[in-house]
Structure formats: structure tokens, C-alpha cells
Amino acid sequence: MAYQESFDVRTRGRGSIEITAEVAGIVRASGLSTGIAHVFVQHTSCSLMITENADPSVRRDLETLAARWAPDGDPAYLHDDEGDDDMAAHARNILTGSSVSVPIGKGELRLGTWQGIYLWEHRTLAHRRSIVVTVLA
Template sequence: MAWQETLEIATRGRGTQEITSDVDGIVANAGIDRGIAHIFVQHTSCSVMLTENADPSVRHDLETLARRWAPDGDPTYRHADEGDDDMAAHGRALIAGSSVTVPVSHGRLALGTWQGIYLWEHRSRPHRRRIVVTVTG
């Protein structure tokens, strides 16, 4: 059996937004006791990630690392159609990833104690992002 819903999230610009409860709600709607939830973002300049949800400094530090991996406005970039953050956002998305898979147990996400699911916007300005959640079991 499979269930699929799409979330639409308005971002505030670069940074993270926790979507754990949104995804868990979809898992509950699916009515699947055991299986997997696959969370996939349909964009190339943001990511979905599974990370620490207790200490926000972790997400701040991840942003610091991303600035090192893919700095905005690098003069060697060729792609800058949408501004100085354009190519950097694509690079960050490639490194951080476009999907995560989480086990479903007893009809809920089987996350660890300090784990949360986040949409990580890599662009400087706000965007509307679509996230497809597929639950199978």
C-alpha cells in the first residue's frame, strides 16, 4: 500500500524550517502501521535534511559550513541567472541532498530522540517549495 501527499512550504529565505510535524501528519493520514516515508523536495536550490532538533546552534553551524562549501558570488561561477546566490544554492542542494527516508513504526515516524526533518532553503529570498511525501508499507 502507498500514500502520497504534497506539502507546500513558504520559506523566509536562507535558513531552515522544521517540517517534522507536517510529515508526521501525512504519515498518520496514510494509515500505514509499518513501512517507510520518503520525503523529496521538487527543487534544485533547497534541500530536505534530517538533523538535530534540540539545539538550534547546530543548524546555524550547518549554514556556516555551507557558506564555506559554496560561497555566494564566487567569480568563477558561470551560472548566475537569478543572482549571486544562484549557483551557490545549487551546489548546497547537491551536497545536502533532495530527499530523506525515515522508517514508519506504529503509524508514526520512527525518528531518534534528537532528530527532526527540515527544509533547508539555500536562496537568500523567500520561495514557495513543494515537498512530496510518499508513505509505503
């Protein structure tokens, strides 16, 4: 059995937004007790991650690392159609990923104590991002 639902997230620009509650609500709506929740973002300049949800400095440090991995405005980039952050955002998406999967047990996400699901916006300007959650038994 499968259940699928989508939702949108409005970002404020570069940074992370926790979406655990929205995904958990879709899992509950599915009525499935055991399975997998697959979460996918339909964009190439943001990503999804499961990371620390207690200390926000972890996500700030991840921004610092991402700036080292894929700096904005690198003169070696050929793709800059939408500005200095364009290619850097695509590279960060490739390095961090467009989807995450979380086990479901007893109708709930089986995340660890300090884990949360986050949309990670890699563009400097605000965007509206679409996320698809597929729950599989």
C-alpha cells in the same frame, strides 16, 4: 500499498524550517503501521535534512559550513542567472540532497530522540517550496 500527499512551505530566505509535524501528519493519514516515509523537495536550490532538533545553534553552524562549501558570488561560477546566490544554492542542494527517508513503526515516524526533518532553503530571498511525501508499506 502506497499513499502520497504534498504540501507547500513558505520560506523566509536562507535557513531551515522544521517540517517533522507535517510529515508525521501525512504518515498518520496514510493509515499504514509499518513502512517508509520518503520525503522529496521539488526544487534544485533548497534541500531536506534530518538533524538536531533541540539546539538551533546546530543549524546556524550548518549555514556557516555551507557558506564555506559553496560561497555566494564565487567568480569561478558561470551560472548566475538569478544572482550571486544562484549557483551556490544549486551546489548546496547537490551536497545536501533533495530527499530523506524515515522508517515508520506503529504508525509513527521512527526518528531518534533529537532528530527532526527540515527544509533547508539555500536562496537568500523567500520562496514557496513543494514537498512530496510518499508512504510505502
